[in-house]
Amino acid sequence: MKIYNSATHQKEEFKPIEEGKVRMYVCGPTVYDNIHIGNARTFISFDVIRRWLIASGYEVTFAQNLTDVDDKIINRANEQGRTAAEVAEEFSTKFIDVMHRANVMDPDIRPRATKEIGPMIGMIKSLIEQGHAYAADNGDVYFAVRSDPAYGEVSGRKVDELMVGARIAAGEEKRDPLDFALWKAAKPGEPSWPSPWGDGRPGWHTECAAMVHRYLGCPIDIHGGGSDLAFPHHENECAQATCCWHEGFANTWMHTGMLLVDGEKMSKSLGNFFTLEEVLEKHSAAALRLLMLQTHYRSPLDFSWERLDGAESSLARIAGTVENLRWAARHAAGNPDVAAADALGEDLAAFGRTYTSCMDDDFNTAGAIAAVFEAVTRANHYLEDTQARDAVDEGAALAAAGVLANWLGTLGIELPEPKEELPVGLLGVAAGLVGYTGDDVDEAAERILTARADARAAKNWELADAIRDQLRDMGLVIEDTAAGSRLKHS
Ligand SMILES: [Zn+2]
Numbered sequence: 001m002k003i004y005n006s007a008t009h010q011k012e013e014f015k016p017i018e019e020g021k022v023r024m025y026v027c028g029p030t031v032y033d034n035i036h037i038g039n040a041r042t043f044i045s046f047d048v049i050r051r052w053l054i055a056s057g058y059e060v061t062f063a064q065n066l067t068d069v070d071d072k073i074i075n076r077a078n079e080q081g082r083t084a085a086e087v088a089e090e091f092s093t094k095f096i097d098v099m100h101r102a103n104v105m106d107p108d109i110r111p112r113a114t115k116e117i118g119p120m121i122g123m124i125k126s127l128i129e130q131g132h133a134y135a136a137d138n139g140d141v142y143f144a145v146r147s148d149p150a151y152g153e154v155s156g157r158k159v160d161e162l163m164v165g166a167r168i169a170a171g172e173e174k175r176d177p178l179d180f181a182l183w184k185a186a187k188p189g190e191p192s193w194p195s196p197w198g199d200g201r202p203g204w205h206t207e208c209a210a211m212v213h214r215y216l217g218c219p220i221d222i223h224g225g226g227s228d229l230a231f232p233h234h235e236n237e238c239a240q241a242t243c244c245w246h247e248g249f250a251n252t253w254m255h256t257g258m259l260l261v262d263g264e265k266m267s268k269s270l271g272n273f274f275t276l277e278e279v280l281e282k283h284s285a286a287a288l289r290l291l292m293l294q295t296h297y298r299s300p301l302d303f304s305w306e307r308l309d310g311a312e313s314s315l316a317r318i319a320g321t322v323e324n325l326r327w328a329a330r331h332a333a334g335n336p337d338v339a340a341a342d343a344l345g346e347d348l349a350a351f352g353r354t355y356t357s358c359m360d361d362d363f364n365t366a367g368a369i370a371a372v373f374e375a376v377t378r379a380n381h382y383l384e385d386t387q388a389r390d391a392v393d394e395g396a397a398l399a400a401a402g403v404l405a406n407w408l409g410t411l412g413i414e415l416p417e418p419k420e421e422l423p424v425g426l427l428g429v430a431a432g433l434v435g436y437t438g439d440d441v442d443e444a445a446e447r448i449l450t451a452r453a454d455a456r457a458a459k460n461w462e463l464a465d466a467i468r469d470q471l472r473d474m475g476l477v478i479e480d481t482a483a484g485s486r487l488k489h490s
Contacts, residue, residue: 030067031091038259045297063109136173139185139198145178155231205236223250293365325401334390341396390482
């Protein structure tokens with residue numbers, strides 16, 4: 001398996017630190033608002049990456065934090081006259097709920113910044129003792145960027161270039177404009193915790209370094225996040241961890257590309273800003289994921305409602321094929337064509353190899369999904385051919401349905417449940433047409449289809465058409481195959 005390491009700018013053969021195991025960390029949200037679909041892209045991408053690692057046989061330990069104390073949360077709380085803890089609690093719960101709705105697996109470990117103050121203070125103390133950090137007179141503690149010769153390696157930046165435009169903001173007591181806060185002295189009305197440097201709260205970059213070390217151990221195999229986090233957030237996380245523990249931090253850095261809406265950057269002022277919640281109110285999580293995975297995770301993703309409608313149709317087409325394969329298998333009553341079944345099996349195996357090699361090549365989901373679409377077309381050809389000759393092979397049709405559903409399921413795309421249940425109203429139709437008085441809807445459907453077949457055999461087109469029209473009014477269509485006729489939701 002090859003993975004693109006954004007710190008080295010190349011695809012590398014993936015070798016976990018501990019054989020068969022992967023330790024993985026992805027920065028979570030700052031919980032001050034509902035997440036938007038750009039954030040969602042990152043979390044869905046890493047969910048797919050995690051699922052593929054698991055499907056490949058790795059035992060994956062996945063940690064993701066909740067940043068539940070931060071300037072944005074404090075500002076939101078002040079605007080709304082609430083406490084920062086109330087705001088953080090509300091949006092933590094909403095984030096977890098909407099991740100479930102998006103079919104994103106829960107992390108194995110979900111640390112919260114406010115519950116990790118002790119380990120963070122311990123890390124900061126050690127950094128001061130080792131000469132990598134200093135406490136200012138105002139109670140802030142800063143990391144001394146120039147004390148870390150490796151600074152810039154995660155994001156590919158040079159310290160001297162970073163100096164251009166670097167400023168010390170009002171109220172900061174940095175020795176060097178590049179330095180960043182590990183601990184911020186409490187301002188009136190802000191949440192704070194006691195520390196050796198007075199009451200305060202941790203800086204944002206501090207929590208992930210402390211959590212990775214505490215819950216996964218340094219170094220980890222994969223550290224991920226949106227590409228906007230590479231600098232300064234990931235650079236700063238890495239500087240703290242490597243200067244504190246001298247064990248390395250992350251072997252592979254992975255960053256997801258940005259999400260555009262109709263080709264433009266998403267922003268509230270442009271009116272093209274969508275939360276994940278509002279997208280999932282209108283569309284299925286499976287369609288959104290299918291849309292997202294048709295673009296490689298590192299490339300910019302163009303979201304539009306039209307593309308999402310298109311993904312919904314593609315999904316329905318795949319689900320229809322899977323349903324047709326299962327139905328054909330159940331009704332296979334003729335002489336199965338063994339050669340056609342074998343040919344289908346061989347072709348699907350070849351598509352399966354393409355799917356796997358794409359996923360093993362830096363999680364090329366677009367290629368994997370293209371292979372699924374080709375397999376769907378192939379399965380449809382098989383059905384057209386063999387149903388016309390009443391030569392469906394039950395095992396081959398079921399196996400094909402299974403692999404299609406499986407390939408999508410591995411990516412976290414759940415096919416919509418087939419609308420197999422026929423409407424109860426068929427009982428009334430059957431009573432009127434054929435005098436059926438039982439309460440078995442499937443039996444009623446069989447009787448109606450038989451009545452129609454009899455009418456056609458007797459060239460009673462008027463009756464056959466009348467039956468068809470009554471069914472159509474109930475949202476049903478008749479599909480005639482050599483294996484018999486079936487009723488389907490239209
Ligand atoms: Zn982080």
